[in-house]
Amino acid sequence: MxxxxxxxxxxxxxxxxxxxxxxxxxxxxxxxxxxxxxxxxxxxxxxxxxxxxxxxxxxxxxxxxxxxxVRPVGLGSVIPVEGRDLTLVQGTGRAIRVDGDQLLVPGNPASAGPRVAAWLKALARDRLARASTHYAGLVGRPYSALALRDTRSRWGSCSPDGRLMYSWRLIMAPASVLDYVAAHEVAHLVELNHSPAYWAVVSKIYPGWKVERDWLHSHGQALHRLRFQD
Known part of the structure; x- marks a missing residue:
């Protein structure tokens, strides 16, 4: 570079x-x-x-x-995790863990950013898989696969063959926002468009979704400004 x-x-x-x-x-x-x-x-x-x-x-x-x-992430940084601000501090042992309002990150301080990114991605996969399975059950349509990306133009997508894709940065948003995006994409398993029929599905499985959509419009860009890699 x-x-x-x-x-x-x-x-x-x-x-x-x-x-x-x-x-x-x-x-x-x-x-x-x-x-x-x-x-x-x-x-x-x-x-x-x-x-x-x-x-x-x-x-x-x-x-x-x-x-x-741009906000580089390292020890001393404050980042949101499921909508809750946590301060990165030096930890002990091997695993990253939450302790009150701190995120304890063991190991070399120079690698704190990439390690936290990996931890967030694992947490995002777990939460998004759980939410997607829940909403897929509500619409009675299974999804075929789930993938995470660091997309900047969209928070999620659903392909015609039922593959779901999400931005892993959703794990930093409030849990209700992550749930809304999962419901939004799962609704495409029923209607692969944004017609009134599609929004009717969204409203049925996630009532009041406009609050979460507005949160993304107002605060979503801030999640992309966090830089975890050198």
């Missing part, structure tokens, strides 16, 4: 795009990630020259973003 030197250095993710005819820079408003898209056959040196030529624009764009755009 190339780094634009300077105060401060900026990490840039290179992305080769088969149909691209030119270079382009993009800064995610969600987490501040910088992506340089380039033609498939272009040389990395050409990409770096393009990056340097647009350094002024890039730094101005990054400076204009709120300081909270």
């Amino acid at each position: 190339p780094v634009l030197p300077g105060p401060p250095p900026v990490e840039v993710h290179l992305k080769r795009v088969a149909r691209a005819r030119r270079f382009s820079l993009r800064v995610s408003r969600l987490d501040g990630k910088v992506t340089l898209s380039m033609p498939a056959r272009a040389r990395e040196g050409e990409a770096l020259a393009f990056l340097q030529g647009h350094e002024g624009w890039l730094r101005e764009t990054l400076e204009a973003m709120p300081d909270s755009a």
Whole structure:
């Protein structure tokens, strides 16, 4: 991953795009990630020259973003787990565990972020599988598989063959929000659309769902701003 030197250095993710005819820079408003898209056959040196030529624009764009755009996670950080704020502190033993309002993370402090991410994903799989099974039982339609991703454009999806996909970051939202997303996707096992008939299914298995949907619209982006990896 190339780094634009300077105060401060900026990490840039290179992305080769088969149909691209030119270079382009993009800064995610969600987490501040910088992506340089380039033609498939272009040389990395050409990409770096393009990056340097647009350094002024890039730094101005990054400076204009709120300081909270990206929040690295490590010991001392406060993160939500099922809607409850927990402070990461050094733990003992092997397993991560909750103790009051603290999340005890044993091992090397430098690896705390990735370890917590792995712990959250395992917890998310358990909770989402339980919720999906519950709502699938209510609609009388089984799902065929369940997968977790770190998607930014959607919180979940349901394929025509009954495969459910969720963002693992839902485990940081309040439990009722996670349940709503599970109900939302399971309802697609009955209606693979967003017709009135579909929303009738959602309302039947999860009444009052608009409260949880509004929470995601207001607070969902903050969950994506947490960076667990270096």
